[in-house]
Every structure is written in structure tokens, then in C-alpha cells.
Amino acid sequence: MNTDKQHCVISGTSRGLGRALAEHFLGLGYSVAGCSRGDATIDHPDYSHSVVDVRDEAEVQKWARDVRREATRVDVLICNAGLARSALFLPMTPGDVFEDFLGTNFAGVFYVLREFSKLMIRQGSGRILTISSTMAALHQEGTAVYSATKSAVTEMTKVLARELAPQNITCNIIAPAMMETDASAELAKSEEWRDQMLALQTFPRIIEMQEICHAADFFVSDKAASITGQVVYIGLVD
Amino acid sequence: MLDKQLAMNLMQESLDSLARSGTLKNQIAMTDETVLMGSGADSGLDSLGFVNFVMDVEDRLQQQLDGDYPVILTDIGGFDINNPILTAGVLADHLVGLAAG
Numbered sequence: 005m006n007t008d009k010q011h012c013v014i015s016g017t018s019r020g021l022g023r024a025l026a027e028h029f030l031g032l033g034y035s036v037a038g039c040s041r042g043d044a045t046i047d048h049p050d051y052s053h054s055v056v057d058v059r060d061e062a063e064v065q066k067w068a069r070d071v072r073r074e075a076t077r078v079d080v081l082i083c084n085a086g087l088a089r090s091a092l093f094l095p096m097t098p099g100d101v102f103e104d105f106l107g108t109n110f111a112g113v114f115y116v117l118r119e120f121s122k123l124m125i126r127q128g129s130g131r132i133l134t135i136s137s138t139m140a141a142l143h144q145e146g147t148a149v150y151s152a153t154k155s156a157v158t159e160m161t162k163v164l165a166r167e168l169a170p171q172n173i174t175c176n177i178i179a180p181a182m183m184e185t186d187a188s189a190e191l192a193k194s195e196e197w198r199d200q201m202l203a204l205q206t207f208p209r210i211i212e213m214q215e216i217c218h219a220a221d222f223f224v225s226d227k228a229a230s231i232t233g234q235v236v237y238i239g240l241v242d
Numbered sequence: 243m244l245d246k247q248l249a250m251n252l253m254q255e256s257l258d259s260l261a262r263s264g265t266l267k268n269q270i271a272m273t274d275e276t277v278l279m280g281s282g283a284d285s286g287l288d289s290l291g292f293v294n295f296v297m298d299v300e301d302r303l304q305q306q307l308d309g310d311y312p313v314i315l316t317d318i319g320g321f322d323i324n325n326p327i328l329t330a331g332v333l334a335d336h337l338v339g340l341a342a343g
Contacts, residue, residue: 069310125293171290 009035009050011075015058015116016085018045020185021135024213025082025220026051032221034080037071058085058112068119077127080224081120083113083134083157087150088185094148102149109153110160117164121173129172131224134161136179138240142204154179158235165233174232176223180216181205181239206241244307244341249334250274252306256298257285265291274331281327303337311340 012029016022017038026036026046035050044053052074056067071078087108092101113134124130139147140154158177165175182201202208219236222228235242244252254272261269266286270276277283279292287295296313303311315321318336321328 065312066310069312122293122297125290126297167289 009033010079011035011037011071011077012080012082013037013071013078013120014082014084015039015056015112017053018042021180021183021213021216022082022084025084025217028214028217028220029080035075037075039067040085058116059107061111061115064112064115064119068116068123071120072123078120078123078130081116081124081130081132082220083116083132085112085116086135086153088137093146097149105149105153109150110156113157114160117160121164121168124173125168125171130168130174131228132161132164132168132173132175133220133223134158134175134177136177136235138179138181138205138237138242140179141237141240141242144201144204162233169232172229174223174228174230176228176232177235178216178219178223179235179237179240180211181207181237183211183213183216205239207239209239211239244303244338246331246334246338249337249341250330252302252337253295253299253330253334256295256302259298260287260291260294265294272330274329274334276330277327278330278333279326279328281325285330299333299337303341307341311337313337313340 012034014022014026014036017026018040022038023045026038029036030048030050037052037054038046039054039056039058041055041057043055044051046053054067054070056063058064085108087105117132121132124132134157136154136158137151139151140158143151161175161177168175182205215238219238223231250272257266257270257272260266268286270286272285276285278285278287278295300311300313313336315326315328316323318328318332320332
């Protein structure tokens, strides 16, 4: 890993938004350390990949130690890894589906935030972004567990924003509407479902990855040094 | 091999380095009874300072013993998360145990 560059850590980089963000930050000249449960899907000299299940506390701790050893600092952290899958009305939601959402979307974000924020506290600077969803603001039927985990991420990020402000670390939340990812493509196999979801958005169209990358650019820029604990909804008026 | 005196020295070096960097306002001479965290803390460490201190101690352990030694508060004998008080002596004992595996 090139130690002269700015360093960005992103969870869930094998596909979807995480991959798009990793490629975006590589394009901006950052070194990027990514992780996923599977092998790397990005081949770039400034990209390093670790196989990590973010639900596993020990694996996340080891990943953070490895990054700390190689990069010595972390300028940007993006907690992206998450599940988006079809769900049922709450009374019919199986316990294992609940546990899956909780483990990946909430515990996974918690472990990554905890381990990498320590590095930022030490260096006295950093930018943290978490990924929520417009679903958390829509209270849509069939999304009780998913939306609850995304709301939890938002609240956790806001509290962390207060805790880390004295160390010049900002923490913000990007909450996109429907994106074209493998997960959403799977869900959108039902055209009726897809049309219903899009109709709930203020801009009833699929959100481009680049739109989310631009929001991330703003939050990590020097101009956003005093902006923390904020949620940006992309595609929706909250 | 890490004994309690070495662990205390290592922690003192860590506090000294935090004082030099400005994280700690004053240099303090640590004893067994120095409260690092919790009610009555007299180490001068605030919450973020304590995080810095623990990370620094972990790094020094790694350099000295060539391995990973994460400090997990709830693994420390007698540490009560509902009444979190951690003295230097208790942490030093924990580090000795960590290093011994």
C-alpha cells in the first residue's frame, strides 16, 4: 500500500455501491482498503482486499489491525456493507432473516465503526460515512427489519458524530433511494414491486452510483469540515 | 515475557508520550492506584484520551512482544461495565495475563 496517498477504507467492496465507491476513490488518487466475504473483484495497484465477514467481531478487529499496520492512517471510512433483500410483513418475518439483517446491517457497521474510529481518534482527523436508505424514512410495509437496521445506523452515526467531534472527525450518513445493485436487481425482478418503490421516491427513477459518489466527495472534502451528524437523502424529500 | 513492573513502565511511557503530544495536559507519575478510567479518574485522561492511551499501549505491547494484544475491557477481571473504574494496577495485571496468553 502506498503510504504517501490518502487512505480510504470501505466495507463491502465486491459489488454494488461499495465497489463503485472504491473505484471512485481509487480514481481520485486514494489508496483503498476494502473487504467483503468473498475474493476481490477490483484489480488496482492501490487497492488492497481482505476477506472479512463484518458480522464477526474478531475478523473486523484483525482487518483493522492489518490496515493500521500497512497504511498507518485512515482518512476516510465508508461503512457500506449491508443486506438488502426481500422481506415479509413483520408478523411473518423468520427469526433468521431478522438475525441476518441485524448482524450485517447493524452489528457489522458497529464493529467497523468502532475499530477504524480508534485509528482516527489517534490521528486526530478523519471522515466517516455510513450508508442508510430512504426506506428508513418511508415506513413502507415489508421493510420493518431492514428499515429498523438502517435507522439504527443513522442514530449510531449521529451519536458517534458528537463523540468524535473534538478530534476533528466528521460522521455523516448517505441515504440513497433505489440503486441499480445486484441486490436491488434481484428485488426488482417483480416489476410491480419496483414500480411501487419508485413511486414512493421524489425522483421516481433509479439513482445512479455516481450521484452517491458525489455526495461522498462533498462529505470528505475540506469544505465539509464542520458538517457532521447529517443525513443526505438522495432521491427523496424527507 | 512481561512482568507487572514492565507493564507499568510501558503504561507510564504511553502516558508520557500522550503528555508530550498534548493529548494529556499534564505529565503524571502513575502508581498502582492511579484511576485511568471512571469515577475519580486522576490520570487526566478524558474518554478520547483513554482510547488513545489503550491504542498506544497495544502498539507498545506489539512492538515489545511481536504479536497482537487487543485490550478488551470486559475481559479484565473485576471490571464492571455498569460501574467502570479501571486502575493502573488492574490494567497492568491484565496486560501480564494477555502477554502470557
